[in-house]
Amino acid sequence: MRKIVITGAASGIGKAATLACVNAGYYVIAADIDRLGLQMLQRSLPPHRLETHLVDFSQAHVYQSFISNLYDVHNHRALYALVNNAWSSHGKSVCADSDSAVEEIWAVKLKSLLYLSKDFARRESAAGYSRSIVNITSVTGDLGSMDARYGATRAGVIGLTKANAWNFAPRVRVNAVSPALVRNTPIHDRIPGQRRRGYERQKIIEEPIQPGGVADVILFLLSEQSRHLTGKVIAVDNGACPRQ
Template sequence: MKKIVITGAANGIGKATAVACVKAGYYVIAADIDRLGLQTLQAILPPHRLETHLADFSQAHVYQSFISNLYDVHKHRALYALVNNAGIYHGKSIYDYTNAEVDEIWAVNLKSLVYLSKDFARRESAAGYSRSIVNITSVAGEVGSMDALYGATKAGVIGLTKANAWNFAPRIRVNAVSPGLIRDTSIHDRIPEHRRREYERQEIIKEPIQPDGVADVILFLLSEQSRHMTGKVIAVDNGAYPR
């Protein structure tokens, strides 16, 4: 059974992706700082297809050891894919960030991806068949954000995706999903109302995007159906920002 690591798996896009992956026949290793959210995931998914880890990816000792611990401590012999979904969004001006918040968003949204990705690639680069990394960026990383730190880190995810597609080839494909306005997530409620209205005005498909709509695209990028794709950024935004 192919094993997929999903960070930020307790809520929103991460939770929807975990559910979709289990339905598709994968074994999910779900990591999140939200203990109650992980418990909810345990309640809805079969225990023989799910493993959960309480993990704070703002902490260097966590993201620097997480992947190696899956192999060396938890005795996983091989991992098929990594979904870097964990992220934070404050929805406020750069002037209002504390030094601690700057360090935290940098660590969770970008720096942890550097370590998780390279450690996964180092372990799996000699695998007999291709592996996949899917990074979750944002439309904010492509067109900007009133939350400058969020937009900057998500732009960094795009750069990292493209660079690692080169670094980890040919065995490991690296792609990214760039969501627009996604409902029923913790981020949605933090977006200022005027920005939500602007996103909605730009959408040319009017059916609201739910987390499972993003999960469907992630599942495609994990599958062999996308075997010829690497270094790509796939927008899931109802056509709001043609680019």
């Protein structure tokens, strides 16, 4: 059974991706700081298809050792894919944040991706068949954001995706999913109303984007159907963002 690591797995897009991957036949190693969310996953999924880890990816010693520990401590012999979806947001102006809050956001939303990705690729680059990394970013990585930290880290994930597609080729593919406004996620209600209304006005597909719709794209990028794709950023935006 192919094993997939999903960070930020306890809610929103990460939870939807976890459910989709288990339903597709994968074994999911779900990591999050949300204890209650992980417990809810455990109650809803069969134990032989799910493994949970309560982790804080704002801590350097955690993200620098997490992948290695899956092999060396938890005895996983091989991992098929990594979905980088860990997130953190304080919902404040960058001018109002403390230095520690800024460092936490940089660590969770960008630095942890760098370490998790390189450690995964180092362990799996000699695998007999290709592996996949899927990074979750946002359309704000291209368009910009009033939240300076959020926009900067999302742009950084796009750059990291393209660089690592070169760094990890040919055995590890690296792609990103770039959603616009996604309902039923922890961050949705923190987006300013003016920004949400702007997305709504520009979209050309009316159906609201739900976490499950983003998970469908993640599942595609994990599959052999996307075997010719690497270094790509796929927008899930109802056609809105090219029109802004």
